[in-house]
Amino acid sequence: MRFDIITLFPELIQPYLEAGVTRRAYASGQVQVRLWQLRDYAEGNYRRVDDRPFGGGPGMVMMAEPLSRCLQAIREDRADPAGSEAPVVLFTPIGTRLDHAEVTHWAEGQGAVLLCGRYEGIDQRFVDAHVTHQLSLGDFVLSGGEIAAVALLDAVARLQPGVLQDEASHIQDSFNPALDGLLDCPHYTRPEQWQGQGVPEVLLGGNHAAIARWRRDQSLQLTAQHRPELVERARNQGLLDKADRVTLARLAEAGKL
Incomplete structure (x- = not known):
């Protein structure tokens, strides 16, 4: 299975892939992870990925166009057959609560594109056009989706055969x-x-x-x-x-x- 992660801070995720028992899943290729720096798909000298919200208010909103270009690059790199493209997951407070049943669903799948939001949120037009699933860790707000993405990866990786030393370990969870x-x-x-x-x-x-x-x-x-x-x-x-x-x-x- 393969997870592509769209993030402004890949350095928050990379160390996790190289430590702990679940690293076996990534080293063996059972769970493939590729990190995509969103700023690489922004235009201009400042590689801007956010702007002020229409209607006013605090904070900034992630722009749809850089996200769209990044997702297109991922689609081309994955080369998924038409009609069976990888789902796009956004971590958001309105999402489905991540629990054991939800983790098992993703652990038995082929992976996904994980979108790590930042700031006040993401332009809703991109969400409406491309996001297929929304997940939440619970009733609290994080600074970004990276922690949630790592949580999902960890939970999925430890369910893969051979990752835990004792195959019965996760059965008793x-x-x-x-x-x-x-x-x-x-x-x-x-x-x-x-x-x-x-x-x-x-x-x-x-x-x-x-x-x-x-x-x-x-x-x-x-x-x-x-x-x-x-x-x-x-x-x-x-x-x-x-x-x-x-x-x-x-x-x-x-x-x-």
Whole structure:
């Protein structure tokens, strides 16, 4: 898969592609990434890419023409067959909230053109003409789309085969369908005692069935405490078995929810 990123600050993204476990995805070519400096497609001595908004108001607006020229260059470089051009993704507060299901969708695709906006926004005419998808990290505003683009790349890359050392790692992630969309349980490692705190005895006993039940119970408790809507969704979808329901009833009776 290939991601082309339109940005005014490629230097914010490049170091990320060369560090961390997900670099394997880029080094192997499983996830190809090309950075496009938008100013290379602007005209004039100052390579201007923004201007004042019509109607007045604070800030500047990214101009449609440099974006259009950059996108055209990407289309020519990708040489996608007519009718199957890569989608164009804009990171914006009005976009679809990026969650596990959304990441999985992009991880199973062929990539996209990621548009990293800046300033007060992008000329709406370019959005209407070329943007096919809009994504958001949440109900807050960033200075630009680069952080959001890196977040999507990271989430997509770690789902590719062979990127994580243990293929089962992402299956146990929070929100994964393997966990019925619940939060992951707590994890512990050596030493067994640290600053007066021990490891739960069940994790030291080698009883895999008991360990699996403990982890499920912890997952249910954490999710019910911090994201109760996820428990309710799992309940409505029939994903909670009798043991799960007993655990939730016991936690509620003990006042732990």
